[in-house]
Amino acid sequence: MLILNMKELLIQYNAIRQHTENICMPLAREDYVVQPVMDVSPPKWHLGHSTWFFETFVLKPHFTAYTEFDSQYNFVFNSYYETIGARVIRTDRGNLSRPSVDDIYSYRQHVNDAMRTLLAGPLTKELTGIITLGLHHEQQHQELLYTDIKYILGHNPLFPAYSTTSVYQEPVVVNTRFLTIPAGIYEIGHQGKDFCFDNEQGRHKVYLGEYKIADQLVTNGEYLAFVKAGAYQDFRYWHAEGWDWVKKNDISGPLYWHLVGGRRMCYTYAGLQELDLSAPVCHISYYEAAAYAAWKGLRLPTEAEWEIASQQFKWGARWEWTNSAYLPYPGFTKAPGAVGEYNGKFMVNQMVLRGASVMTPEGHSRHTYRNFFHPQHQWQFTGIRLAE
Ligand code: AVJ
Ligand code: FE
Numbered sequence: 001m002l003i004l005n006m007k008e009l010l011i012q013y014n015a016i017r018q019h020t021e022n023i024c025m026p027l028a029r030e031d032y033v034v035q036p037v038m039d040v041s042p043p044k045w046h047l048g049h050s051t052w053f054f055e056t057f058v059l060k061p062h063f064t065a066y067t068e069f070d071s072q073y074n075f076v077f078n079s080y081y082e083t084i085g086a087r088v089i090r091t092d093r094g095n096l097s098r099p100s101v102d103d104i105y106s107y108r109q110h111v112n113d114a115m116r117t118l119l120a121g122p123l124t125k126e127l128t129g130i131i132t133l134g135l136h137h138e139q140q141h142q143e144l145l146y147t148d149i150k151y152i153l154g155h156n157p158l159f160p161a162y163s164t165t166s167v168y169q170e171p172v173v174v175n176t177r178f179l180t181i182p183a184g185i186y187e188i189g190h191q192g193k194d195f196c197f198d199n200e201q202g203r204h205k206v207y208l209g210e211y212k213i214a215d216q217l218v219t220n221g222e223y224l225a226f227v228k229a230g231a232y233q234d235f236r237y238w239h240a241e242g243w244d245w246v247k248k249n250d251i252s253g254p255l256y257w258h259l260v261g262g263r264r265m266c267y268t269y270a271g272l273q274e275l276d277l278s279a280p281v282c283h284i285s286y287y288e289a290a291a292y293a294a295w296k297g298l299r300l301p302t303e304a305e306w307e308i309a310s311q312q313f314k315w316g317a318r319w320e321w322t323n324s325a326y327l328p329y330p331g332f333t334k335a336p337g338a339v340g341e342y343n344g345k346f347m348v349n350q351m352v353l354r355g356a357s358v359m360t361p362e363g364h365s366r367h368t369y370r371n372f373f374h375p376q377h378q379w380q381f382t383g384i385r386l387a388e
Contacts, residue, residue, distance in 0.1 A: 009131060010119040016135050016142075017112055019361065020050060021105075023145050026163055032101045035094025036155050039379065040148045045077070045093045048104045050138040051111045052077035056084060057130050057339065059111065063118050069110045073099070083338035132195055133339065139364040143380075146359040151379050154256050154267040161271040168358035170279045171317050173219045178212040178388065181309050188307045189329055190368045199343040200368045202329030206304045211387055213301050215313040217320070218292065218384040221277035223284070224264065226292050227253050237294040242287030245376050255283035255378040280318050280383045286351045286375035289321040289384045299323060301387035303370065306354040310367050316360070318383025319353040319371055326350040326372040350374050357381035 024032070024043055032044040041049075052073060059066040076096055078087035088096070099107070115131075123131070146167075153160050189203030190196035232252050235243045245251065256267040257275065264275040284292075293299050301309070303324035328347050334340035350372040356365035359381050373380060 006119065006123060006128075009123075009128065010116065012135055013115060013119060013131070016138050016361075017108070020047065020138060020142055020145065021108070023142060023149070027149065029101055031149070031152060033094065033097060034152055035091075036152055038091050039377065040151045041090075041093050041144070042096065043145055043149060043152075044099075044101050044104050045096065046141045046145045046148070047101075048073065048077040048099070048107060049079055050141045051104075051108050053137050054115055054131075054134050055111050056081075058127070058134060059114050059118070062127055062130075063114060065117075066114050069107050070099070070103075073107065081338045081341050083341060130339070133342075136195060136197070136364065137342075139361040142361050143357070143359050143364075147380050150256075150267075150269065159267055159272045162269040164270060167269040170276065170358065171217075171314070172278050173216045173280060174278070176214050176216040178386075179215055179309060179312055180210065180212050181208065181305070183208060183210040186304065186308045188304050188368070190366070196366065196368060197343055197370070198335060199326075199328070199332070199347075199370050200366070202331040204330045208305060208308065211301070211305055211309075213305060213309045213313075213388075214386045216385075217280035217318055218386065219277060220266075220275055220279055220281050223254070223281040223292060223384075224275070224277065226295055229295070231291060231295055237291040239287060239290060241375070242285075242291060245285070245287055251288075254281060254288070282318060282381055282383060283378045284321075284382055284384065285378045286321045286373075288378075289382070290323070292384055293386055296386060298386045298388050301385060303352045303354055305387060306385070307367055310354070315355040316365060317358050318355065318381055319357050320355045320383055320385045322352045322354055324352045326352050326370070346372060353380075353382065357383075 024047065027043060033042050035042050055069070056074070056078075060068070074084065075086060076088050076099070078084050080087075119131070149162060153162055185205050185207050187203055187205055190200040191203055231237055232246055238246065258265045258267065258272065260272070265272045266275045267273075289300055300321055300323040303322040306320065306322055326347055328344065332344065334344040335342075351374075353371040353373060354369070356369065357380070373382075
């Protein structure tokens, strides 16, 4: 997303805020409320939290004419900002029958009205920066909304459809080839004036030995062979933590896979469907990605290998697990104040994912984008690219 001028910022604001609400359009009221597991937030919470972000970081500190919608909302919609204060614990987000969905839509309207007034006038560079961050933040929550909605509906025993028309276009994988990238000193990290998150900053040199990297993703069909080979019963392919995770949670394959009367089915936004064997595998944890690579006698690329090679292959269908821990780049600094909590404090015990997914909003991806999740998480649109 490139912000050209103030008018452009207002247009972007309107489009992005509207898109979030459009994602929720097919939901029943009851779907907005539930939190089936800790990591999945209720849709109504995403609607409130992404609004709270603008209220807290833009309107309250920078727009004197602003009147707070409801002083209790800070408690329910603050996600993790210690600087901002006390908040509802994450596991209790699903207990929020109040504020009602209607209240939250009114909250969105109230904040939108104020934001539009603010965006009609001149803005400082600092304010433009924080509003831009708010828009990228909302786009991150759009993808989380989609993945949380899928989890909520996909864990309902009735497997309700989110939509009967297709939500995204799936690539077909054929004739995967390995590209050879020569050894050398390369540079990674964000460059230029366009927006990036702070964790992409600190462009620096890396040395890469010669490596090979697949030009396409691992398919469902290929992953099914791994399942059928008994890999989920064979400790040899797994990290110790991964093997514990498999056993403790009785994992037998990707999230949303179901064996129904001997047929391989998969929960999709259209309900239960026949597993599409030529589509890239989806909803696998880092542990599974690494185990699959080990079973193939291969490995996952590092984030630097991914960034350099990604100029030469198509990407964007799946968030691709890399073999890199989520750590600060050299010279990384946290911004002062609450926004300094945005990314930096999560730089421990998580793995980097590169690329984007079919659910990533348009324009919300870059070669340098660093997504991150804990290694056991399956509920994002994750996939596997092999390296050697
Ligand atoms: C980058 C997707 C891991 O899910 O917490 C949302 C995105 N940051 N609000 C997350 C995010 C602040 C973040 N991930
Ligand atoms: Fe957030």
